Amino acid sequence: xxxxxxxxxxxxxxxxxxxxxxxxxxxxxxxxxxxxxxxxxxxxxxxxxxxxxxxxxxxxxxxxxxxxxxxxxxxxxxxxxxxxxxxxxxxxxxxxxxxxxxxxxxxxxxxxxxxxxxxxxxxxxxxxxxxxxxxxxxxxxxxxxxxxxxxxxxxxxxxxxxxxxxxxxx
Numbered sequence: 581x582x583x584x585x586x587x588x589x590x591x592x593x594x595x596x597x598x599x600x601x602x603x604x605x606x607x608x609x610x611x612x613x614x615x616x617x618x619x620x621x622x623x624x625x626x627x628x629x630x631x632x633x634x635x636x637x638x639x640x641x642x643x644x645x646x647x648x649x650x651x652x653x654x655x656x657x658x659x660x661x662x663x664x665x666x667x668x669x670x671x672x673x674x675x676x677x678x679x680x681x682x683x684x685x686x687x688x689x690x691x692x693x694x695x696x697x698x699x700x701x702x703x704x705x706x707x708x709x710x711x712x713x714x715x716x717x718x719x720x721x722x723x724x725x726x727x728x729x730x731x732x733x734x735x736x737x738x739x740x741x742x743x744x745x746x747x748x749x750x
Contacts, residue, residue: 606684606685606693607684609670609682611677615647615673616641616646618677619638620634623637625681628663628667637653640656650673682742683696684744686743687744687746690708696737699737707723711746720743723737
């Protein structure tokens with residue numbers, strides 16, 4: 581019975597608050613997204629926003645002649661208040677979009693690290709092992725201390741990664 585309740589709890593959290601999973605994925609948002617000019621692909625970069633919800637946001641925007649304010653996004657099916665709060669600081673109605681999804685090498689899973697260019701399974705494991713041994717990275721340049729990562733590989737990923745403080749496990 582406990583096992584069933586636990587599975588129901590996990591499923592409910594996944595569907596009701598997908599941004600929590602994004603937060604623990606090792607991905608970090610930087611910059612802003614202009615919601616009056618963003619494409620479906622742009623919206624899909626936001627945690628918890630998939631292709632279907634991104635399409636609904638565009639349709640809502642087109643049907644209503646644009647957004648009057650950021651909060652209007654919560655009127656779109658699939659964008660709850662809780663989800664909106666998780667990324668609202670990265671939204672704007674003016675200016676250019678410069679939103680990027682960066683990989684936090686202090687918390688990224690093996691699977692997330694593998695999405696970086698030139699990072700093989702061997703290199704991903706080396707990053708994780710270094711992180712464990714040294715209690716995290718303190719500078720992006722520390723990637724160069726890993727023998728499996730050469731200068732060319734470092735140059736390709738240095739703009740795609742970020743260092744967030746390592747969270748202590750409870």
